[in-house]
Amino acid sequence: MSTQNYLVISALGKDRPGIVDELSKAILNIGCNIADSRMTVLGGEFAILLMVEGNWNTLGKLEEAIPALEQQLDLTIIVKRTEARDSTARALPYVVDVVSLDHPGIVHQLANFFSQRKINIEDMATTSYAAPHTGTVMFSVHMTVGIPADLHIATLRDDFMEFCDTINLDAIIEPAQR
Template structure:
């Protein structure tokens, strides 16, 4: 594709087989390409985020097609033009995994720990589940963070582990394997 133009598409609707097939076919038929995506089912709802790339006119056609696509696929769709990711500030990708007894505020506490250190959360997934044998409700967080290159990793790791110990979270932080 000649120029890199991007459109972020967010879609939400009742889960059913075939949604990804139908949505990806519509994107392809208009002449766009899915550059990045995340999809999940939350309760009975299907949710997807897509970054679609294409030339200016194909993205304009995609924007124009959204109302009809919403009706056809029975989805709520939001679209927004965007740019490619700014990679001018060097950062190191690290993976953070946390498990604990479920209680309110875990995501906020983790987000606050990283944001106060200028560390961007780039990807995150959380889930609640019943522990084997006991049935105790557990909460797990998996995230990828971008650690600025000027942060001392060993000190950050030590601070993070102390933080997690203080609020009773079992955690690891390690370089992302790409």
Template structure:
């Protein structure tokens, strides 16, 4: 963050986590063109100084094409391959965007069973009938033996 601050840029959005034994961060950095170009050109030396792998990519603002409803999914299940794939496919087939997704694996407290949890934020188009979507989602979860809820995000 010091290199970003030193060039008078700012971090607009970021996500940080530790995956395995590695630190990972994604940042949306804003600044004037010269400062951003200088920051990108400094990346190789920053990688060596900090012991990190740095990748940069220019982005543009996101266009809001339609009214979208923010919902969240919280899911817990016995861990098995394909959970994220099937969830992503469920929402993708219905043109529902996944905005955020976080997963974790853990051992159940009393049984030691391998468990898997998922938290997803989705954007549901306003023309989607929520009751029907919720029913389809619950049927999907029953078929996959997943315990989940689909709820609106309340601020």
């Protein structure tokens, strides 16, 4: 019986075309597979998170190849062994979208709201942009949260909307479409 093992890879380096091609080719050539990934450009830096799967031996080979990959690709790479996500967790996936005038602390306030209710933030992306016509700096947040199945959704939604009103955030919270 062959069980899959997992390795999380975090890599950061100056943005340039071809990084994903080169990194994914190296992973494939060692015999591993990219099971999940997130990548983005922040400023002039490219950042990537990968969850790579393979048998114990191929992941070991990949771990051994990291110093050479760092040199070859001019990236800072961190790796950590992990396991498959617990599929028995009873959480309902919801999407949260927030837009407001940009000001410090928005991410912390949202994180605190969900943390206080034992709701896990599973994915989050934020961005700042200039509003059309006025040029006012706006801030948007898109996140997926895992709401415990025993939490009363209507009460949570009411609490969240009231919370957002008090700190002047436009927001929606709705079931994730999978």
